[in-house]
Amino acid sequence: MTDAAALSVAGLGISFSGRQILKDVEFQVAPGEFCALIGPNGSGKTTLLKAIVGLVTPDSGRIAVDADGSGGTSVGYVPQKISLDAHIPLRARDVVMLGLDGARLGVPLPSRARDARVEEMLQAVGAGDFADRRIGHLSGGQQQRILVAHALVRRPRLLLLDEPLANLDVRSVAEIVALLRRLSLQYQTAILLSAHDMNPLLPVMDRIVYLANCCAVSGKADEVVRTEVLSRLYGYHVDVVRVHGRVVVIAAHEPEEIRAALARDPVHTAEIP
Amino acid sequence: MRLLGLMFAPGFFSNAPVHTALLVGGGAAVVSAVVGVFTVMRGQSFAGHALADVSSAGGAASYLLGLNPLVGFLGMAALAAGGMEWADVRDARERDLLTGVMLGAGLGLTALFLYFAAVTGSATGAAITVLFGSMFTIPASIVPVALAIAVAALAAIAAIYRPLLVSAVSEDLAQAQGTRVRLIGLVHGSALAFAVALSAMTVGAILSTALLIGPAAAGLRLADRPGRSLAIAVLTGLIATWGGILLAYDSYYWTPGRGWPVSFFIVVLVFLAYLLAGLLARVRLRGVRLAAAQPSGCGQH
Ligand SMILES: Nc1ncnc2c1ncn2[C@@H]1O[C@H](COP(=O)(O)OP(=O)(O)OP(=O)(O)O)[C@@H](O)[C@H]1O
Ligand SMILES: [Mg+2]
Numbered sequence: 001m002t003d004a005a006a007l008s009v010a011g012l013g014i015s016f017s018g019r020q021i022l023k024d025v026e027f028q029v030a031p032g033e034f035c036a037l038i039g040p041n042g043s044g045k046t047t048l049l050k051a052i053v054g055l056v057t058p059d060s061g062r063i064a065v066d067a068d069g070s071g072g073t074s075v076g077y078v079p080q081k082i083s084l085d086a087h088i089p090l091r092a093r094d095v096v097m098l099g100l101d102g103a104r105l106g107v108p109l110p111s112r113a114r115d116a117r118v119e120e121m122l123q124a125v126g127a128g129d130f131a132d133r134r135i136g137h138l139s140g141g142q143q144q145r146i147l148v149a150h151a152l153v154r155r156p157r158l159l160l161l162d163e164p165l166a167n168l169d170v171r172s173v174a175e176i177v178a179l180l181r182r183l184s185l186q187y188q189t190a191i192l193l194s195a196h197d198m199n200p201l202l203p204v205m206d207r208i209v210y211l212a213n214c215c216a217v218s219g220k221a222d223e224v225v226r227t228e229v230l231s232r233l234y235g236y237h238v239d240v241v242r243v244h245g246r247v248v249v250i251a252a253h254e255p256e257e258i259r260a261a262l263a264r265d266p267v268h269t270a271e272i273p
Numbered sequence: 274m275r276l277l278g279l280m281f282a283p284g285f286f287s288n289a290p291v292h293t294a295l296l297v298g299g300g301a302a303v304v305s306a307v308v309g310v311f312t313v314m315r316g317q318s319f320a321g322h323a324l325a326d327v328s329s330a331g332g333a334a335s336y337l338l339g340l341n342p343l344v345g346f347l348g349m350a351a352l353a354a355g356g357m358e359w360a361d362v363r364d365a366r367e368r369d370l371l372t373g374v375m376l377g378a379g380l381g382l383t384a385l386f387l388y389f390a391a392v393t394g395s396a397t398g399a400a401i402t403v404l405f406g407s408m409f410t411i412p413a414s415i416v417p418v419a420l421a422i423a424v425a426a427l428a429a430i431a432a433i434y435r436p437l438l439v440s441a442v443s444e445d446l447a448q449a450q451g452t453r454v455r456l457i458g459l460v461h462g463s464a465l466a467f468a469v470a471l472s473a474m475t476v477g478a479i480l481s482t483a484l485l486i487g488p489a490a491a492g493l494r495l496a497d498r499p500g501r502s503l504a505i506a507v508l509t510g511l512i513a514t515w516g517g518i519l520l521a522y523d524s525y526y527w528t529p530g531r532g533w534p535v536s537f538f539i540v541v542l543v544f545l546a547y548l549l550a551g552l553l554a555r556v557r558l559r560g561v562r563l564a565a566a567q568p569s570g571c572g573q574h
Contacts, residue, residue, distance in 0.1 A: 053449045077449040088314055088441055089493050089502040095442065102439040103450040105432050134497045135442075150446070 005066065006031045006158045006190035007052065012061035014047055020214055021047050024061075027209050027218035029190045031066065031157065034181055036201040036221075037194040039211030045194040046080055048211070049160045052192075053077045066157045076151030076189075080162035084143055086136035092146045093131045096121055099150035118153065124186070125149045125179060141172035145179070152183060159184070161193040165200060173200050180204075198225070199246050225249075282523045294408040294475075294518050294535065296416050300423035301471035302484055302510035307430055308468040309489030310499070310506050311461060314441040316365070320357060322482040323372045324469045327353040327379030329403050329478030333386035336399040343415055346478070347422065347470035353379065354462035361455065383478075406477030408518060408535040419471060426467035433460050438499060475514070476536040484510055487543035491550035495557075509550075513542035 005028040012025040021044045029035045039045050050056040052063055053075055065075055076099075090098075096118050101108060122131045125145040130138055135146060144164050151159055161180070165173045181204040184191045195201060198208065202221060209218040210225070212233050217224050224230075225247055227240045239250045251257070285291055312321045331349030335342045353375060362368040383403065390399045401407065430437070436457050440447040444454045472481030492506030517539030525532040 055445060055448055075449070077446070079443060079445040079449075082443045082446070084442065085314075085316075087493055089310075089496055089499050090438065090442065091497050094438075094498065098435060098439050098442070099450075102435050102447065103452045104435055107431050107434050132497075 004031065005029060005064070006033070007066070007192065008062075008064045009048075009052070010062045010064075012048075012051065012063065013059045014044070014051060014056060015059055022051075022058075022211075022216075023214040025211075025216040027216060029158070029192055029207065031190055032184055032188045033190050033206045034184050034201075034204050035190065035192045035207040035209060035218075036198055036205040037192055037209045037211065038196065038198045038201075039194075040196060043211040044214070045196075045211060046162055049077070049162050049192070049194060052158075052160060074157040076154065076156040076159040078144075078147045078151050078159075078161045078164055080166075080194075082143075082147065084136045084138075086134070088134075088136055090135050091132050092127055092135050092138060092142075093118060093122060095135050095146050096127075096149045096153055099153040121149045121153045124183060125152075126175075140167050141169075141176065144168065144172075144176060148176075148180070148183070152187065152189065155187055156189060158190045158192065161191065163194055163196075165195055165197075177201060177204055202245075202247065280523075281519065282526045285519065285522050288522070289413065290409040290411070291518065291522060293411050293413045293416060295515060297411050297419045297471070298408055298475045298514040298518055298535075298539075299511060300419055301468075301475045302488070302514040303507050304423045304426045304464075304468045305472050305481070305484040306488040306492070306506035306510035307427060307503055308461075308464050309485040310492055310503055311430065311437055311441065312465055313486060313489045313493060314438075315461065317465070318482075318486050319369060320372050321465055321469065321485045323376040323379070324350045324353050324466060325473055325478045325481040325485075326376045326383075328466075328469055328473050328481075330379050330382035330386060332403040332473060332478060333383045333390065333399065336403065337386050337390050337393075341415065341418070342403070343418055343422075343470060343474050346473040347466065349379070350466035350469045350473070351463065354466040355459075358455070358459045358462045361458075402477070403473075404477050404479045405534065406473075406475055406480060406536045408475055408521070409532075411474065415474070419474065422467050422471055426464045426471075429460050429464045429467075433457055437461060476539055480536050480540055483540045483543045484514070487547050488513065491546050494550045494554040505550075509543070509546045513539050513546060516542050 007029040009028070010026050012022055013020070014022045025048065037045050037048065047056055051058050052065065097114065100114060100117065122128055125148055127142070127145050127149060130142055135143065138146065148161070148164070164176060168176065177200055180191055180193065183189065193201065198221070205221055207218060208221045208224050209216055210230065210233060212230070213235050215233060217229055217233050225240055227238065230240060230249060231237045234251070236251070241248045241250060309321070312318060328346045328350035331345035331347070332342050335345030356375070357372070360371060362371055387400045387403065398407070402410070436447055436452040439450060439452065440454050440457050447454050447457070468485060469481055472484045476484060488506040488509035491509045492502035492504070495505050496502040517535050520538040521533055521535040
């Protein structure tokens with residue numbers, strides 16, 4: 001089981017200038033699995049993904065990504081914040097092409113096989129209609145599709161997506177989630193996707209990794225998203241509430257927290273009647 | 274035939290300084306256009322200008338010491354580029370500050386060297402030549418060195434073409450592909466230093482920015498593909514430079530005995546090309562909008 005995992009993380013610890021961000025993080029993602037990485041702001045989702053790609057060096061632990069036999073990196077990555085500048089003279093198609101050979105030296109030569117592969121990828125993410133438009137002129141949802149295609153075109157065994165659903169409207173969220181689920185089945189690509197709201201992902205996720213308080217719990221969604229489990233993870237009592245099929249995690253002591261924060265800042269409390 | 278006679282004043286094609294100017298100027302234009310496209314994409318236009326200003330200190334020093342000015346320009350530009358890459362400041366505002374301070378320090382040195390050159394009388398007109406160029410006085414001996422520098426800069430850019438494009442989109446994306454982004458920055462910085470030194474040699478240190486940014490801006494506006502942007506930039510740079518040389522040569526016949534500076538014409542042509550590119554881009558955009566508006570109509574009518 002361990003050997004077959006698309007990704008396995010064990011005993012991972014990361015700190016920035018002495019401040020612990022992640023501690024003893026442990027989980028596995030099986031090939032073709034759709035895994036949601038959930039956690040509040042600042043819980044270390046981006047840091048964890050960066051460590052898997054190799055942009056951040058961990059202090060301790062082991063990260064193993066399943067090699068795909070052809071050598072080379074088998075991880076596709078879509079970063080959290082990319083501002084695609086309108087000055088950059090690249091069509092959506094070119095960005096996908098650079099996913100294939102962007103690290104190679106020299107000037108690219110024309111290649112039918114490469115163009116066909118790029119075209120197939122563009123169709124797969126539903127980007128046929130805007131493939132020839134400048135990347136900086138596309139909408140957020142369209143850019144997200146192109147970045148997914150850029151990351152997927154090499155057929156990696158593992159695709160990491162950092163908050164790909166932020167800044168998208170409800171319909172685009174649904175479309176991207178459905179698209180990712182379809183792609184992961186089609187290409188047998190494991191997906192690890194970070195988000196702070198798990199609800200849009202509940203219908204598709206095989207597994208959840210929940211980050212809070214420097215630690216992680218992972219498992220099936222109904223094993224992890226429970227009052228006892230998350231309370232233990234956060235280190236204080238939280239309630240997991242289900243409303244109309246949506247899951248909400250509520251910190252029971254939220255009102256006290258806010259009162260305490262107000263009390264720490266007497267200047268402002270004085271002005272509140 | 275008569276029109277050609279009007280355009281090309283007698284002796285243009287047989288004049289040795291004109292040959293040198295066409296060769297060195299052409300090389301500078303091509304390299305600046307190619308490197309400039311990436312410099313603008315990377316948001317380093319200001320850094321490009323600062324390198325040029327710092328390089329003028331090297332140019333001025335070489336007049337004082339009687340060295341080949343190209344060596345002076347290149348030495349200081351490379352030093353400044355290396356310094357900036359070494360400092361590796363990520364924050365855009367902080368980088369602007371560093372660049373500005375470096376630019377000031379460079380020009381200060383230039384002022385000192387040019388002052389010495391003027392008071393010792395070792396090189397009359399050095400100030401004009403260093404800052405604003407003097408294409409018809411470029412010694413022919415510089416041609417091989419200049420062309421070697423041009424080829425080296427173009428080869429460097431060609432080698433890192435794709436990683437350079439990905440880094441312009443996002444350094445994180447490039448790094449995730451296994452590209453060493455600092456190395457890419459260093460190679461681009463060196464090519465930039467080469468381009469700036471060549472341009473400083475032709476249109477002068479201060480005006481070299483025009484050749485670096487103007488043609489690149491035109492290329493980036495008009496084309497949606499990197500190859501085409503590069504082609505447009507190169508063409509614009511070449512037309513402006515060679516056109517400027519031609520006009521300056523002809524100007525000896527407009528105002529007999531006293532021609533106009535080449536740099537003036539080049540900069541004017543670059544500026545016109547930039548305006549034209551803006552106009553064309555706007556026309557094209559309107560065309561796209563009209564075409565897009567036809568089928569959908571957005572249910573308004
Ligand atoms: N380069 C860095 N140097 C120092 N601290 C950092 C660095 N990068 C991140 N951190 C800190 O690490 C913590 C985790 O950050 P991270 O970006 O991984 O959170 P996140 O879960 O992705 O949050 P968000 O939901 O807001 O994107 C934060 O407290 C952040 O301030
Ligand atoms: Mg994040």
